[in-house]
Amino acid sequence: MSAVTVKNYKGVEIKKIASTSSPEVMEEKMKEAAIGKIVESNDIEVPQELVDEEVRMMIYEHHYRMKYESMASGGYYDFMHEDKARLLEDFKAEALKLIKTQIIIKGIIESENLKITAEELAAEAEAISARQHLSIDMVTDFLGEDLQPLEKDLLTRKAIDFVYSNAVIK
Numbered sequence: 001m002s003a004v005t006v007k008n009y010k011g012v013e014i015k016k017i018a019s020t021s022s023p024e025v026m027e028e029k030m031k032e033a034a035i036g037k038i039v040e041s042n043d044i045e046v047p048q049e050l051v052d053e054e055v056r057m058m059i060y061e062h063h064y065r066m067k068y069e070s071m072a073s074g075g076y077y078d079f080m081h082e083d084k085a086r087l088l089e090d091f092k093a094e095a096l097k098l099i100k101t102q103i104i105i106k107g108i109i110e111s112e113n114l115k116i117t118a119e120e121l122a123a124e125a126e127a128i129s130a131r132q133h134l135s136i137d138m139v140t141d142f143l144g145e146d147l148q149p150l151e152k153d154l155l156t157r158k159a160i161d162f163v164y165s166n167a168v169i170k
Helices: 023-041 048-073 084-111 118-132 136-143 148-165
Strands: none
Touching (some): 023 084, 084 148, 118 136, 118 148
């Protein structure tokens, strides 16, 4: 898919969220609001096959989550008889928004020429090591010496942080 020109992502206006459980949660909700406004203000055409694939993945995850929860609780989940048409409709809007958000973030990354340095990758690997109580060797064994699987997540975070730092908070 070719790059999309994203409009209105600098200086997006968002309302300050008054009460949340912590400053971190408040900031996270405000970042979500900023990205949500950008998604709403950009009319992006999303290929139907991307939406359909995302919906299939959501249904797959839903079935396995329900199956696991029913096994964990000792209950029974009849995933074969669940209304697939209803699930398709339930997940369609969510899938469209998710894909639009991904396209918008990719457009911001490209427009702002955002990059991730080797130092940022190493710092994230260290953070994962600390959070998961794993040695850094285990993290690099899992992710590879170059830590490239982390790059997309870090670029996404960097784009969201860029939008938030340029937002007008009212």
